[in-house]
Amino acid sequence: xxxxxxxxxxxxxxxxxxxxxxxxxxxxxxxxxxxxxxxxxxxxxxxxxxxxxxxxxxxxxxxxxxxxxxxxxxxxxxxxxxxxxxxxxxxxxxxxxxxxxxxxxxxxxxxxxxxxxxxxxxxxxxxxxxxxxxxxxxxxxxxxx
Amino acid sequence: xxxxxxxxxxxxxxxxxxxxxxxxxxxxxxxxxxxxxxxxxxxxxxxxxxxxxxxxxxxxxxxxxxxxxxxxxxxxxxxxxxxxxxxxxxxxxxxxxxxxxxxxxxxxxxxxxxxxxxxxxxxxxxxxxxxxxxxxxxxxxxxxx
DNA sequence: ACAAAAAAAGCAACATTGTTGCAAAAGAAA
DNA sequence: TTTCTTTTGCAACAATGTTGCTTTTTTTGT
Numbered sequence: 467x468x469x470x471x472x473x474x475x476x477x478x479x480x481x482x483x484x485x486x487x488x489x490x491x492x493x494x495x496x497x498x499x500x501x502x503x504x505x506x507x508x509x510x511x512x513x514x515x516x517x518x519x520x521x522x523x524x525x526x527x528x529x530x531x532x533x534x535x536x537x538x539x540x541x542x543x544x545x546x547x548x549x550x551x552x553x554x555x556x557x558x559x560x561x562x563x564x565x566x567x568x569x570x571x572x573x574x575x576x577x578x579x580x581x582x583x584x585x586x587x588x589x590x591x592x593x594x595x596x597x598x599x600x601x602x603x604x605x606x607x608x609x610x611x
Numbered sequence: 612x613x614x615x616x617x618x619x620x621x622x623x624x625x626x627x628x629x630x631x632x633x634x635x636x637x638x639x640x641x642x643x644x645x646x647x648x649x650x651x652x653x654x655x656x657x658x659x660x661x662x663x664x665x666x667x668x669x670x671x672x673x674x675x676x677x678x679x680x681x682x683x684x685x686x687x688x689x690x691x692x693x694x695x696x697x698x699x700x701x702x703x704x705x706x707x708x709x710x711x712x713x714x715x716x717x718x719x720x721x722x723x724x725x726x727x728x729x730x731x732x733x734x735x736x737x738x739x740x741x742x743x744x745x746x747x748x749x750x751x752x753x754x755x756x
Numbered sequence: 757a758c759a760a761a762a763a764a765a766g767c768a769a770c771a772t773t774g775t776t777g778c779a780a781a782a783g784a785a786a
Numbered sequence: 787t788t789t790c791t792t793t794t795g796c797a798a799c800a801a802t803g804t805t806g807c808t809t810t811t812t813t814t815g816t
Contacts, residue, residue: 671774
C-alpha cells in the first residue's frame, strides 16, 4: 500500500523530470488525475475532480504546459469542451505524434483513447497536403453496453 | 445579374421551405453566407461577416435550428471554436448522415468539407459499438500551398 | 541547510462566449 | 387587414478563458 503510493509518486516525478518541468504540487496533482483515469478529462473535470480546489488560472496554465511538452494531447470534439488525454506515443516539445483514434460514448460521454487502432491513411484531393489526422468515433462504450 | 440574384434567392427559400422553416430575414442572410462560402463558418465569423449586424442570440438560435433540421452540421475541432458547414448528404431532422472528411488548413485555418472522401470503416475493440465517425485532417490547403 | 534567483501559483480584473426570460416585431394564416 | 404564431432583440446573467502583477514555492549555488 505504502509501496504502491511511493511508486506512483515516483512515476509522477519521473514524467515531470523527463520533460524538464519543475516539480510542483499542482503539476503533480493534475498529472495524477490523468494517470488514475481511463478516459480523457475536460478542463472543468479537473477543476471539480481535484480534492482541493485549484485556481482556474493554474489549471489552464498547467494544461497548456503539458500540451506544449507533449505530456497530454487535445481531443477535438463537437461540443465545445476541449478534452485532454495522456500521450502514449512519441510526443515531445517538438511535436505531437499521436496516431490512435478516439471514442466518445453517447451515453456516459466518457472519451477514450483507443491506442491500438491506428488512423488509416487518406488520399487527399490534388493540392492538399496532410500533416496530421484526427479521428473520433461516437457510439456506445464497453461500460454502457 | 438580376436573374442570378433571383435564382439564389429562390434557392434560399427552397431550402428553408423544404425544412418547414418560416422564411425570415436572419435565416435567409445566414444561409446565404453558407451558400456563398467554400469552407466552414464559426459562430464568430457569422457575426462579423454579415454586412448588417445580427444579434448574437439570433445567430446562436438560427444555427441551432439549422443543425436540428439537418441543414448544417458541426465540425469538431481542437481549438474550442465550433465550425458549421452545409450538409450535402442526406441529413434531416431525424439525424445527420455526413460521411465525408474535413480538412483544416494550418496556414489560413479555413475548414473544408472534402465531400468526395468517405470516412473509412474502423474495427473497434470488443465491447464498443460505433454510430458515427468523424475525421479531420490538418495540413496545407490548395490555396496556401 | 541557507540565501539568492528563478519559476510557478494565486488573485483580481477583465474579455469573450454562451444562455434565459420576456417584450416587441415580423411572418403566416384566414 | 386582422389575428395568431413564430422569431427577433434586448437585458441580464452565467460560464469560460485571458492578462498583469504580487506572493509563494521551487530550484540552485554556496
